[in-house]
Amino acid sequence: MSEESKNNNLGLMLKELLKNRSLSMRKLSQLTDIDTATISRIINGKRKANPEHLQKFAECLKVPMSDLFIAAGYPIEQNQEMDQSDIHTSIDSIQNFLESSNLYDKTFSIVSVEQELAKYKQYTQTEEGKETILNKFEEKLQKVGSIGPFISNLKEMYEKFRLNKGTAVELALIGSALIYFILPVDVIPDYIFPVGYLDDAIAVKLVLNLLTRTDA
Structure with a gap:
């Protein structure tokens, strides 16, 4: 799987999570202290999320970290x-x-x-x-x-x-x-x-x- 495809998997998951929780990227930025532009690039597959980003997303969106790491392409197996x-x-x-x-x-x-x-x-x-x-x-x-x-x-x-x-x-x-x-x-x-x-x-x-x- 290409890097772009992995990033897109994470982006699609984040979009769905934000939609289900009625959150905007700006609000997610406020909750996680991650710059809105960075979140936008991650969601659009233009930047790879680092482990600290994923931990903050998991805590804010209340999903298992393992789900986000898998979507981001990290080899947690x-x-x-x-x-x-x-x-x-x-x-x-x-x-x-x-x-x-x-x-x-x-x-x-x-x-x-x-x-x-x-x-x-x-x-x-x-x-x-x-x-x-x-x-x-x-x-x-x-x-x-x-x-x-x-x-x-x-x-x-x-x-x-x-x-x-x-x-x-x-x-x-x-x-x-x-x-x-x-x-x-x-x-x-x-x-x-x-x-x-x-x-x-x-x-x-x-x-x-x-x-x-x-x-x-």
Whole structure:
């Protein structure tokens, strides 16, 4: 499929979404803080939308990011092909993609994920942290769609957290993975496809490993 055709697929989808929501391009510009001329070029297939544009469109128009990324021609199917069960393989895949794509200029490491999880582990024990999980988890699921096999793990974690099934230590660990998933800007921003959710999958795997140790 040509680049122009891919851009046009996105343009047609955006036109339909705007029509269904009775929104003008000018209003979409105000809501997303993206210049009206830029939106017009994207819709008319004269400019390729970057991942940050798509994230803002998805949030404003309340559609799964995966739908817009597919329409824009981004290869999100690679996200399914990477093996989240092997953390080291996944880390290599992430770093290789980031270096070759020029979408993100920071180095990814497992330490950075562990540091975020440790921070969120404390946050999840506060009332604000608990409310964030209970009020925002389902909303984030709808935005994401069903990207990644780790989603089923997150759903199980959420039910345990919601029903308070587990020790204080276990619930804090589970909460850290849920917060990591809910917040859009973690170690790798969610809009960096196809690896934007792979670090979330690694976070889930790390927490599952820790939970196994607490059960031992």
